[in-house]
Structure formats: C-alpha cells, structure tokens
Amino acid sequence: MSAQPQTLIPSSSTSACRSLPEPRGAEILIEALLHEGVDSIFGYPGGAVLHIYDELWRARDRVTHYLVRHEQGAVHMAEGYARASGRVGVALVTSGPGATNAMTGIANAYMDSTPIVVITGQVPTPLIGTDAFQEVDTVGITRSCVKHNYLVRDVRDLAAVVHEAFHLARTGRPGPIVIDIPKDVSAARASYSSLKNISFPLVERKWPPDPQAVAEAAAAIMNAERPVMYVGGGIVNSGAAEALLAFAEELQLPVTPTLMGLGGFPSMHPLCLNMLGMHGTYAANMAVAESDLLIAVGVRFDDRVTGKLATFAPQARVVHIDIDPANVGKNRAPEISLVADAREALAALQTEIKNLGQLYIDRGIKRRAVWWNRIRAWQLEQPLRFTGSGDHIKPQTVIRELHRLTNGDALVVTDVGQHQMWAAQFYPFKRSRQWITSGGLGAMGYGVPAAIGAQLVLGNQLVVAVVGDGGFQMTNQELAMAVQYDLPIKVLIMNNGYLGMVRQWQEMFYERAYSEVDLSVSPDFVKLAEAYGAFGVRATRPDELSDVLSAGLSHKGVAVMDIVVSKEENVFPIVPAGGNSRDMIVHQEGV
C-alpha cells in the first residue's frame, strides 16, 4: 500500500475527533450502564464521584438516580431491587466513608449470592496511597466479600470493566462486584467501546449437568426409602421453582426450603414441610434427621441449617446440586455431586427418571407411603403453634393477620431477628421472589431499604417490610427517601421494646441475664413516620390489630404500622447452636 492514503485517513479522522471530543470516563460509565439495561441507580454523592454525578445529571432522562440517606441503604436497596427483579442492582457511592458505609451491604450480597454492582469513587490516581482526604483501599477492604472487584487505573479499561462486572455479577453463583473509579479516571477522555471490545479473556464457567452424575442421582432417588429435598436460594436465583415443583410432584418427594429458599416452593403445597434448621418446623427437622437420602439443591449446608454437622442427617446419603463447586463438599461431603445450574439439573434429573418408566416411578411412590405416614405424624404431633393472649398482641398473630389481609400475595421483606423467623414461619409464600431477607450475614437494618428497592420493581404492588424495633432504627432514615420518590412501602414494626432474639438467647442460655437488650426508650414510631411525611398508625391491643393493619396496608403512600407485641415471646422450635434435631426445643416449657 502506498504511503499517501495511509496519511490521509488518520488526518481526516483526527479532524472528526476535534469536532466531537471523546467522552469522559463518567460518560463512558453511564453509557456502559445503559448498555447493560440499568434504569435505576441508588446512590449518594461525594467529592470523588462529582464527575459521575455531573454526567448523571445530563443523563437524568435515561437513568434515574435515587438519593438515599446512608450508603448502607443504597446497597441494600440495590439488593432488594436485584432480589425482586432477578436483574443486577446498582449502587453508587463516593470514596472513603462512602465505601466503608457500603461494606455491610456488599458483604450481605456476597453471603446471599445477590447480583449487584457497586461503583465507588476513589481519590485521583496520583493521590492513591498517600492517605489522601477520604481515601481508603476500597479494593483491599472489599476483597474478601466480593465476587470480584476492580480498581480502574486507565479510562480505556472502564467500559470493558463495567461489562465484565455485570457479566460476573449475574452468571454462575451471583454476587456483588465492586468497581473503584479514581476521580481523574472519571474525568479522563477515551473512546467508548461497548461489549465487543472486552480486552480480557472472560473466563466462561458453565457446567451442563454431568450425565453420569445425573444417572447416579436418579438411581439414588429411585432407590431411596426416606428421601427429603433440601432446597435453598439457588432455586430462586436460577429460576428453578417450576422445575422443582414438577420434579417433586412427579416423585411425590417431601420438600423443605431453607430461609433463603422460601418461596422457591409453595409453602401451602402438601409436599412442603416448610423451613428446616434452627427455627425450622419439627416435621422438617425430623424428616431430615431420619432421611436416608438428602437431595440438596442450591444450598450450602449452612450452620443455621445443619447445627452440628457430624450429626446432621446422619443416616442420609447426599446428592448435592449446586452451581458453585466450592459449596460442594465444603461442609458435608456428598455421595453424589452435581455441579450445575439448579434448573438445568432438576430438568435433567426429571428426564432421566421419566426414562426409567412410569411403572418404576409409581412403585417408588407406593414404597414411600410409609415414609409419608411418618412425616404426617410428625406434622400432626408438633405443628407450628403459639399460645394466644387476651392482653397482648402475639407477634405470630400479626404475621397470620398480615397474611390474611394481603391474601398471601404481598412481597415480604424482613429485617433480622425474631420477627424475621416468625415471618418465615407464619407467612406462607406462593412464589419465588416473594420473600426477601438477609440470610447469611444477618444484617439488621436490611429491611426498610431492601423493601424500597423491591418496591421500585413492583410498582404499586404491595411490599411489606416486617422489621423489629431494633433493626428499624438502624436504617429508618430511608423513610425520607421512600417518601421523596413515592415508593409506597408498608413498614410493619414488631415492637417488643427488646432486641428480642438476643434477649431470647439470654433467657434460654444465659440464665435470663438481659444484658443490654432493653430498647424501651425508643422514639414514638407513629410520630417519627409523620415527621418523615409518612402515615403512622399504632396497635397495642389485640382487638386493634386488624383495623390498624388494614389502615396501614390500604394507605396509598408510605405507611408505618407500629405493632406493640408481647415483650418476651420466644421463637420456637429452636435447635440450640451446635446442636442437632434431638436437641430441638419445640415449645415453651409448660405450654
């Protein structure tokens, strides 16, 4: 090729560049987010993200930014958004304190495998490492609780980083991704290149169900006398609820969901034994303890489920289906492992079993009738129950009443503590993503912001945040945000004037030494709601409960229902930490 045309082409493109300057990093970031289908960002501005906020202002017609009142709220909202929608939630915070405040949410998303992308500002690259104003080593402090994180040092990498971050957040076992962007990088100019130009070879990790393992698992299931399906958050994350229902019905298998798995299998279904574990039902825990085959799908054998590992399901062989190979064999070594997406694995299993023939399936169902008789006996022997009271509102009644008034259709978000367990026990769920809670991390303060994030997804459908008086006060400032953006969440405070779960443990295991759990001095939550411009209403007597809940739930805007419940109610059953189902305390003594 001659030299002439070569010199001509660049000169013409240079002039084109002059007329249209390359976009700034901030603009590239927004474009990349839009490319990923982001329409909502929860955030809080600050010095290091000024360029990004400047660009957000320009792009305000295309992407909505929701101004939170604390960065923890921003990340929990992104989580609530992700959990309710199945899409990636996005939070944007500044450097230093912005990043440290976001930590709880990031860790929470990591423990519960929630796909979020958290964008943090960072001090300009020349200042990194100088203890600059509002500098923390964000990638360093978030490293152990993210799926992956990035410090973007070159604006030319930014677009690729964003696209890879979204890819990583939602594929495989979902999780949080942190993108740390120094201020000078968001100001620098580069050309925007979308998905096609990802410089780093993406490590694609996809496991189709291994046919050999599927066959082994199918055989184990067909031969089992006392099988139990133990299903978790993986069902919800992979959208496997339908596949699970079809599979369980086909074989008439008992199903017990974990706290994270609630909604993944309809609670009222005759095959459902409801939640297992520390506060699981008697029937679920007994069935697991006596089972000869545990079909574990999308679970990680968490200590709140297993109690003492050595005595968890002691007679059972284990088929473990999980998308994360590191979960398989981490706590309990399975006899058969199937590293795959839960939906694909269940579908493959069902096909495999169908191929064995209907006769075979029917014979299995017939044989397991004995097992079902035992399970039904456990269910009758010790159903979930509580004693009523004429003087005080019982917290369990509140959840029952909530269920009745909402026809079981509300999306229920909880905080962490006793109310969370009562909601899990007494609100039967119909569908996946109807239940949002902080499981692994157990982060108080999760309820209100997560409900706000979920409300954004659900529009005007009913989202109820069931919270305690303790957790509510950790993030109640976000009520202002809910009011500001007209996200009409309904907050149901189970107000017992105590840090109830800690108090329960102190009562049961520390000789009633109620050390620092008294919350009787709290603000007037009705007035507080009104101060935020929300609707507040209170019930203190059982006969008020229905009307107060109805008033709160039917209010058009943000509502706070302060339900004063009996002070020293305990969550039962309880398997003490490190125990097993033999140690299960089913009910309060003398009741």
Add this chain to the structure above:
Amino acid sequence: MKRRNFSRDLWQINANLKQDKVRNPQSEIEIEMRHTLSIVVADQPGELSRIVGLFSARGFNIETLSVGQTTDPAWSRVTIVTRGDDRTIEQIVKQCSRLARVRVVLDVTMQPHIEREMALIDVEATPGAARQELLSLVAVFRAKVVDISETGMIIEASGNKEKVEAFIDLLRPMGVRDVTRTGCIAIGRLSTAVNSTRVSEEQEFAQAVNSA
C-alpha cells in the same frame, strides 16, 4: 529421619499414604499432607493478594509461596506449598478456582513432578581445613559458591525441600550466619519419561551420599 529419605519423591510418599487410607477407610485419622499447588493467575495488580487473602480468610496455611511469569506474560504462576487433609486441599483448590482471574489450579502433588527450592547460605569459612570441608560438602550437594571473603562464603544450593534442609543442617555446625530461601516451584514430569528413562536427581544424589 524421614527428611533424609531422598530415594522417594514426595508424591510417592503421598500416594502410599493415600493407599493406606483407601485400604483402611474406617480409619478416622485424616492424613494431613504437604501439597504443592500450581495456580495460573492473570498478571495484574492485586491478584496475588486475592489468593493470599483467600488463604488467610478461610484459615488455610501457606508454607511457601513463589510467583513468576509463565510462557505467556499475561499470566503468572503462583506455586504454594500448603498442608491439609484431602477435604481441606479440595476446598483450597475449589476456592482458588472460583477467583475470576484464576485460570487453573493444579494440585501437582499427586502426580509425578519435580520440585525445587533455592537457598543462599552465608557460612563461616576461614582459609584452611574449614574451607576445604565446606567445599567438599558443596560438591556433594551440587551447590555453588557464589561469593567468598576472608571469613566466609555464600553458597547457592537448590533441590527439593528435603535436600536444601539437609544441606543447611550439615552446614550448621560450621557456622551458618544467614539463610535466604525461596519458595518451592514445581513442574510436572514429562509423561513419557516417568516409568522408563527417568533420571531422578534425588536418586542419583542419594547414591552419591551413600558412596561418600
């Protein structure tokens, strides 16, 4: 002394231990073994600390660590020697594999492989008999003198952990003033050479020691 057993590679010892376990599955004893992991990770800032952080966060221990480029400059190889029972090692391998920038994690211990460490040893050696004695040990261990002064020598020695340690132990009475050791590096043996024409430096070395 097990450390002096040069005639067997570590992988053989491990394999034997493992066989015992297979023969006697009832045994409750979990065998803690040394494992050498070879981790190929993107050569990017922060990736090493991700791996090291994972070890400390999950309570795994690192005996030695060494890092270097692979044939492709975009990827580094991290060689970590760690200790644990089978399940712990399996967890380490799986947890490391989960990292987004890790391409592959190999537990090289269970296959024929070659391991090497290097040590730089500062030993007292005044001219005369002491120096001669030191030089003869250097010859037997195929080590090298890399620096010398009136009062001492710096010796470069390489070999597997056992050999390097044996060498240092032998030098100790002569007055070892300082030692700098690298971590272990490892590479799989060429598969064709495993059973037939394998020349094991350790075997050769053991013969040399025996005949000396």
